[in-house]
Amino acid sequence: MxxxxxxxxxxxxxxxxxxxxxxxxxxxxxxxxxxxxxxxxxxxxxxxxxxxxxxxxxxxxxxxxxxxxxxxxxxxxxxxxxxxxxxxxxxxxxxxxxxxxxxxxxxxxxxxxxxxxxxxxxxxxxxxxxxxxxxxxxxxxxxxxxxxxxxxxxxxxxxxFNTSEWESSCLTVAQSIAQRVAMDLNCLRIVDCITGTNYRIKFLRSQLALQFLKISFGLKVANVEKILKSVTTINVKDKECNFFSLYVYIVLMNNLLFSSDAFRDKHAIINSWRNFLRICSTQIGCTDWRLYASKVRNKASYFLQGAILKSYAGSASISVQ
The missing domain is CATH 1.20.190 (Delta-Endotoxin; domain 1)
Known part of the structure; x- marks a missing residue:
């Protein structure tokens, strides 16, 4: 033409x-x-x-x-x-x-x-x-x-989407994706592809993390406190500990808590999460050669240092459903 x-x-x-x-x-x-x-x-x-x-x-x-x-x-x-x-x-x-x-x-x-x-x-x-x-x-x-x-x-x-449409539409999309993408590295790739600092981007990223975790733990309602308890009660010293799943949980949980400001004032939740990160970074030995053990330790240490927490700070909010 x-x-x-x-x-x-x-x-x-x-x-x-x-x-x-x-x-x-x-x-x-x-x-x-x-x-x-x-x-x-x-x-x-x-x-x-x-x-x-x-x-x-x-x-x-x-x-x-x-x-x-x-x-x-x-x-x-x-x-x-x-x-x-x-x-x-x-x-x-x-x-x-x-x-x-x-x-x-x-x-x-x-x-x-x-x-x-x-x-x-x-x-x-x-x-x-x-x-x-x-x-x-x-x-x-x-x-x-x-x-x-x-x-x-x-x-x-x-x-x-209009402002009045966004949160409900975002939840619909996040639920749809979480229902079909497996809880493996693909779900982390999905969350990682949502990059940006505006409210809608952060809200979508946090909702995706929330819905992946909700389905993984078999919850009908996405309750952050229950999800946090399920993750933080994992015993990293247990010989049967699945470090690959724990690695996925840690990345998703950190996205959920720090992609927005929704939990900025939830001190009990934040402190509980940081304590668990500290456990992962200190109680998994350098000589632990189990699959993904070192990745969990290094990722937990990285999150604990505050590099990711600071970069994820923003003014978005998340509706827990």
Whole structure:
């Protein structure tokens, strides 16, 4: 298209539905890299609001959730109809690189989110499922070279929700992800991918940690005190101690307590946690060669020193459910 179509549309002042549909199909499915990039640039431009917070052209055919989800399916990802659960199929794993059109997909999702004040393209539930999908993409190692684009799409989706919607939608997404991602290093990768210092980012990170711990300990209600007791009563001197699970618990618990300010004034909880970190850092010997024993000791010592506690300080709050 080389920009001529965009110039024509800008001069005309509107985008016909047939043109919008054709360019979107090329963006999502074209194997022609040049055409795919041109279509992506076209949509980024027509979805960019003016200084007056209005679209530059009249448009009636927007990228819908159903169209975007169908594209994800065509890329080889598997989506559950209820929760947009995303995993990677065996055929996709066998490929060398990421799906060909995934960058364009992420960019158009970001563009759609940024015009909510002008036009609300997705419902809250649809935005929740898209956020679920994008977070799941962080587990696909083929997309590791796209971290900046993934983070931009993630942040755009997080900011898409109204203030009144965010906490309940965040909880829905966190529960969905925690129900399907195993309590192994993948759950830590999910939490680690939520980076940033604003309230919503911190709230999402803490909710993810909370929901992972809730499911791991078989709780129907996410009670922080019960979770803390379950973790801190683990005996590190027990010969049967599972240090791998303890390592995961320590990282998640620290994210839960210090991703936000919710527990800043909960001195009993904080002191109990720091005492347990001290136990882990001092009572696991340097000659203990059990799997993950040294990692637990080093991580506990690191947290105890306050480096992570200070970096996680913020003004977010967490609703315990």
């Amino acid at each position: 080389d920009g001529w179509l965009l110039n024509l549309v800008l001069q005309y002042g509107s985008v016909e539905d047939s043109i919008a549909s054709w360019t979107l199909i090329n963006l999502l499915y074209s194997s022609n890299k040049k055409l795919q990039v041109a279509a992506s640039d076209f949509w980024n431009s027509v979805l960019s609001p003016s200084e007056a917070d209005k679209l530059l052209v009249d448009i009636g055919h927007f990228p819908s959730y159903s169209v975007l989800k169908s594209a994800v399916l065509s890329y080889g990802y598997l989506c559950d109809d209820n929760h947009a659960k995303v995993s990677t199929s065996e055929s996709v794993i066998a490929d060398d690189g990421p799906p060909q059109n995934i960058i364009a997909w992420l960019k158009v999702v970001s563009a759609c989110c940024k015009i909510r004040n002008v036009h609300s393209i997705f419902s809250s539930s649809e935005a929740e499922e898209l956020l679920d999908i994008v977070i799941s993409f962080f587990l696909d190692r083929r997309l590791e070279g796209l971290l900046l684009i993934l983070e931009n799409s993630l942040n755009s989706l997080i900011l898409y």
